[in-house]
Amino acid sequence: MAHIDAGKTTTTERILYYSGYTRSLGDVDDGDTVTDFMAQERERGITIQSAAVTFDWKGYRINLIDTPGHVDFTLEVERCLRVLDGAVAVFDASAGVEAQTLTVWRQADKHKIPRICFLNKMDKIGASFNYAVESIREKLKAKPLLLQLPIGEGKTFKGVVDVVSKEKLLWNPNSDDGKDFERKPLLEMSDPELLKEITEARNALIEQVADLDDEFADLVLGEFSENFDLLPAEKLQTAVHRVTLAQTAVPVLCGSALKNKGVQPLLDAITMYLPSPEERNYEFLQWYKGDLCALAFKVLHDKQRGPLVFLRIYSGMIKRQLAIHNINGNCTERISRLLLPFADQHVEIPSLTAGNIALTVGLKHTATGDTIVSSKSSALAACRRAEREGEKKHRQNDEAERLLLAGVEIPEPVFFCTIEPPSVAKQPDLDHALKCLQREDPSLKVKLDPDSGQTILCGMGELHIEIIHDRIKREYGLETYLGPLQVAYRETILNSVRATDTLDRTLGDRRHLVTVELEAKSLETSSLLPVIEYAASVAQDLSQASREAIENGLHSACLQGPLLGSPVQDVAITLHSLAIHPGTSTAMISACVSRCLQKALKKADKQILEPLMNLEVTVTRDYLSPVLADLAQRRGNIQEIQTRQDNKVVIGFVPLAEIMGYSTVLRTLTSGSATFALELSNYQAMNPQDQSTLLSQRSGSS
Numbered sequence: 001m002a003h004i005d006a007g008k009t010t011t012t013e014r015i016l017y018y019s020g021y022t023r024s025l026g027d028v029d030d031g032d033t034v035t036d037f038m039a040q041e042r043e044r045g046i047t048i049q050s051a052a053v054t055f056d057w058k059g060y061r062i063n064l065i066d067t068p069g070h071v072d073f074t075l076e077v078e079r080c081l082r083v084l085d086g087a088v089a090v091f092d093a094s095a096g097v098e099a100q101t102l103t104v105w106r107q108a109d110k111h112k113i114p115r116i117c118f119l120n121k122m123d124k125i126g127a128s129f130n131y132a133v134e135s136i137r138e139k140l141k142a143k144p145l146l147l148q149l150p151i152g153e154g155k156t157f158k159g160v161v162d163v164v165s166k167e168k169l170l171w172n173p174n175s176d177d178g179k180d181f182e183r184k185p186l187l188e189m190s191d192p193e194l195l196k197e198i199t200e201a202r203n204a205l206i207e208q209v210a211d212l213d214d215e216f217a218d219l220v221l222g223e224f225s226e227n228f229d230l231l232p233a234e235k236l237q238t239a240v241h242r243v244t245l246a247q248t249a250v251p252v253l254c255g256s257a258l259k260n261k262g263v264q265p266l267l268d269a270i271t272m273y274l275p276s277p278e279e280r281n282y283e284f285l286q287w288y289k290g291d292l293c294a295l296a297f298k299v300l301h302d303k304q305r306g307p308l309v310f311l312r313i314y315s316g317m318i319k320r321q322l323a324i325h326n327i328n329g330n331c332t333e334r335i336s337r338l339l340l341p342f343a344d345q346h347v348e349i350p351s352l353t354a355g356n357i358a359l360t361v362g363l364k365h366t367a368t369g370d371t372i373v374s375s376k377s378s379a380l381a382a383c384r385r386a387e388r389e390g391e392k393k394h395r396q397n398d399e400a401e402r403l404l405l406a407g408v409e410i411p412e413p414v415f416f417c418t419i420e421p422p423s424v425a426k427q428p429d430l431d432h433a434l435k436c437l438q439r440e441d442p443s444l445k446v447k448l449d450p451d452s453g454q455t456i457l458c459g460m461g462e463l464h465i466e467i468i469h470d471r472i473k474r475e476y477g478l479e480t481y482l483g484p485l486q487v488a489y490r491e492t493i494l495n496s497v498r499a500t501d502t503l504d505r506t507l508g509d510r511r512h513l514v515t516v517e518l519e520a521k522s523l524e525t526s527s528l529l530p531v532i533e534y535a536a537s538v539a540q541d542l543s544q545a546s547r548e549a550i551e552n553g554l555h556s557a558c559l560q561g562p563l564l565g566s567p568v569q570d571v572a573i574t575l576h577s578l579a580i581h582p583g584t585s586t587a588m589i590s591a592c593v594s595r596c597l598q599k600a601l602k603k604a605d606k607q608i609l610e611p612l613m614n615l616e617v618t619v620t621r622d623y624l625s626p627v628l629a630d631l632a633q634r635r636g637n638i639q640e641i642q643t644r645q646d647n648k649v650v651i652g653f654v655p656l657a658e659i660m661g662y663s664t665v666l667r668t669l670t671s672g673s674a675t676f677a678l679e680l681s682n683y684q685a686m687n688p689q690d691q692s693t694l695l696s697q698r699s700g701s702s
């Protein structure tokens with residue numbers, strides 16, 4: 001995991017080469033890497049879908065997932081992190097911690113994933129080991145354990161010193177694939193200076209680990225207190241492994257994937273310090289007692305084979321021709337074939353056990369985030385065990401929560417645009433393509449505009465929508481037309497308003513009569529859904545069906561606000577009175593409260609909320625002024641300007657509406673030398689002037 005362009009794909013390629021899976025070295029810049037297999041990825045040089053690859057290293061089996069770094073694919077990253085036992089965070093050693101690194105780091109924190117850091121690009125001009133380590137300490141608030149130190153930096157980078165074993169690892173400059181390197185103990189005779197430096201680094205490391213691990217502290221203070229040099233490397237490694245698992249510190253290694261240096265020791269570190277599946281102690285596993293339990297974390301549509309579902313197996317075994325039960329979908333279906341994922345080539349296998357990632361063919365109803373078990377009765381047995389345990393511990397856990405592996409929250413899309421098929425006859429084909437793409441990518445939303453009947457595509461960013469458009473063309477052969485990209489605004493109200501409404505309709509011989517009085521007011525806290533309250537007199541004899549009908553009606557009224565037709569948020573609604581004539585259908589109750597709320601919202605003082613983005617621009621000093629001047633014109637609010645090596649890093653907020661197409665603008669402003677990262681911060685109220693400009697633009701254009 002990493003910020004965009006830190007070198008994850010290049011590192012993965014090296015890993016696959018050294019582990020013997022590939023015979024030649026792929027290159028991102030030449031577009032021939034194994035994991036970036038989608039056509040767009042090869043052309044754009046970025047990782048869109050994280051491919052899962054299985055390989056072996058010195059007797060260990062490793063399932064590797066290369067995640068995308070671009071912020072538009074944050075959800076994809078989180079879905080993959082969710083199923084990992086450990087992660088390697090890759091950094092550009094000349095930039096240290098970048099904006100997206102922070103995001104993925106937080107995601108890994110959320111899922112409690114032990115990790116190690118790999119400071120890549122040590123060969124790059126401006127690379128600085130100390131700078132990058134410092135930024136890990138400061139920005140990620142993590143404790144770095146320096147297991148290696150570089151030999152040279154930038155152009156002079158030649159290899160690394162293993163602090164744990166006090167060995168020098170030098171890569172043969174004449175080897176063009178980095179396979180040839182020598183590992184030599186540091187000796188007083190040949191490397192007195194370096195040996196002194198490394199001994200100090202090793203002692204510091206030992207003290208640091210002893211501070212974090214009591215068992216190690218006892219060992220060090222007892223047997224080896226006089227001389228740390230006598231402490232065997234394996235003892236230190238075992239303690240670093242425990243500390244990594246406890247996530248109280250992170251091992252740091254360095255290298256240059258592009259120049260083929262440092263990747264083999266990284267592989268050793270992965271097997272040595274990251275947890276094996278058994279070491280993760282997933283709490284829910286005890287309920288399954290070795291029965292199958294797996295999580296579907298990715299779905300791909302394959303033209304020939306139909307939906308391919310990636311499963312992380314937590315316990316039990318998966319076999320081909322096995323019937324499985326999907327807890328979320330409450331359905332049973334059969335796996336027809338089982339494959340071991342090797343990027344876009346898949347090897348057929350008869351069975352796969354816990355800890356592995358399986359690619360299954362034949363599951364037609366399983367979607368991303370679903371929990372898979374062997375049968376309904378196995379799920380029930382697990383549930384009973386969980387209940388018994390819960391009673392013992394006097395805990396009131398939600399039964400479903402314990403059995404379903406938590407999925408991943410899907411963020412609300414911030415952009416939308418219309419999409420049209422080349423001809424009306426092709427609309428069903430477009431609908432099919434969008435349905436398949438949505439099953440793969442839950443952050444893509446598709447809606448139908450109730451007024452125009454047009455299909456609307458909602459996504460996480462410009463690149464996201466562009467790529468979906470591209471995929472529809474390439475994978476489904478449909479040339480679609482996109483309308484202009486629009487920002488997804490929200491609305492709210494600023495005061496408290498009351499409204500009443502009556503719906504009286506006779507359909508056939510049945511009279512439907514509802515009268516409602518409600519109050520809508522602004523809510524202090526942020527909430528996407530309206531907070532609904534009932535006056536005591538209303539709550540008294542309200543049936544469950546009527547309550548659901550009311551809530552449906554209120555929710556649907558909040559979907560289209562009075563100003564722009566955008567969702568209304570941060571409102572509290574109180575039902576003061578409600579009279580329902582016997583025999584009135586629930587649909588009529590919904591319709592009446594919905595209309596009444598719309599009336600109230602129309603009367604209220606209204607406010608548009610716009611998405612505000614966190615922006616981080618990295619720019620050389622010479623171009624700082626034009627970048628700042630441009631941001632000022634975009635209603636940008638600069639919080640801080642940091643110095644990162646020779647660059648300036650501008651950190652601030654800017655409304656999404658002002659930053660569309662920014663990559664082209666920034667390229668022109670800085671002759672292509674600057675980079676930027678954008679991420680949704682929150683929704684903020686527009687000022688009255690900007691709001692009225694937007695409203696008049698909209699009414700002029702509609």
Ligand SMILES: Nc1nc2c(ncn2[C@@H]2O[C@H](COP(=O)(O)OP(=O)(O)OP(=O)(O)O)[C@@H](O)[C@H]2O)c(=O)[nH]1
Binds near residue numbers: 011045046067
């Ligand atoms: N100098 C130098 N460049 C590197 C190194 N590793 C990768 N690069 C270059 O950095 C760029 C990005 O590399 P990728 O491997 O695609 O990075 P990534 O993190 O997978 O990128 P995304 O998947 O798009 O987030 C490419 O131009 C690589 O050639 C390195 O060790 N040194």
